[in-house]
Amino acid sequence: MLKKAKYAARLAENLQDVHSAQALRCLAFNLRSETGLDQDRFDDICAHMLIEEVATGALVCCFRLLHLNGGSDIEKSYSAQFYELSALQSFDGKLVEMGRFCIHPQNQDPDILRVAWGALTQFVDAQKVDFLFGCTSFRGTDTKAYLDAFAMLRDKHLAPKRWLPRVKAPNVFEFAARLRRKPDVRLAMRHMPPLLRSYLLMGGWVSDHAVVDKHMNTLHVFTGVEVGRIPPARKRLLRALS
Numbered sequence: 001m002l003k004k005a006k007y008a009a010r011l012a013e014n015l016q017d018v019h020s021a022q023a024l025r026c027l028a029f030n031l032r033s034e035t036g037l038d039q040d041r042f043d044d045i046c047a048h049m050l051i052e053e054v055a056t057g058a059l060v061c062c063f064r065l066l067h068l069n070g071g072s073d074i075e076k077s078y079s080a081q082f083y084e085l086s087a088l089q090s091f092d093g094k095l096v097e098m099g100r101f102c103i104h105p106q107n108q109d110p111d112i113l114r115v116a117w118g119a120l121t122q123f124v125d126a127q128k129v130d131f132l133f134g135c136t137s138f139r140g141t142d143t144k145a146y147l148d149a150f151a152m153l154r155d156k157h158l159a160p161k162r163w164l165p166r167v168k169a170p171n172v173f174e175f176a177a178r179l180r181r182k183p184d185v186r187l188a189m190r191h192m193p194p195l196l197r198s199y200l201l202m203g204g205w206v207s208d209h210a211v212v213d214k215h216m217n218t219l220h221v222f223t224g225v226e227v228g229r230i231p232p233a234r235k236r237l238l239r240a241l242s
Helices: 015-028 071-076 086-090 110-127 144-156 185-191 194-201 232-241
Strands: 002-004 007-011 047-053 059-068 095-103 131-139 210-213 218-226
Touching (some): 007 110, 015 059, 071 086, 071 095, 110 232, 194 218
Antiparallel strands (some): 007 047, 131 218, 210 218
C-alpha cells in the first residue's frame, strides 16, 4: 500500500473491490449500464489499482493493469482490439497495459493523480516492466476542439517507426496524415488530457491516428512508454512519489 497526503493506493483484493472500481468507471465515463458497472472480459485477467481517501475510505481513482511477458503476447491486450500492433510483437521485455484510468468527477484534487503515478511506479519497479502502454482518451468524439493537441502530437510525439501502430479500427482520425496546421502550444496543452501529458513528460509516444470510440464517447490514441528511456530527472520525480 502507498499512502501520500490524504490518499492511499492498493491493489483490489476481492470481487467487491473490483465491483467498486467498475462502478466508479461507469460513473466517470458516463456509461449507461443496467448494473451500474462498467465490465468487460479483460477485468478478470487484470490487476485493479484503487486510490482511496484515507479519512472516508471513498474510492476516488482506479485503473487496471494487464501484465504481459513479452511482445509476443501483445494481441492479448485491450488495445489490440483497436490498433494493429504487429510491430510490437518483437519487443523484448515485460509489458504492462494500463487501462480504464479514471478519477471521480466530483474530486479533482491533483494529489490523486500524483498518488496514482506513485503507485504505478511502484508496480512497474516491482514487476521489472520494460514497456508501459495503453489507450489514452480525449473526451468526446468531435476532433475540432483537439486539432492543436493532435498537431503537437504529430510534430513531437509520434511513435518510432519500428514500433508504430497501424490502423485497425473502422473509424479513425488520421491526424498525422491529414493535419497541415502548425499547433498553438497554449491551446494544445489546454486540451491535452492530464494522463497523456504525464506520459509525454516520461518520453512517451503515440500512434499516428486516433480511434473514434462511440461506446466510450472518446477519441483515443495508442500510447507507449519505454521505461528504459524515461529521462533520469523524471524517473527521480516518479520514485519520489512512490
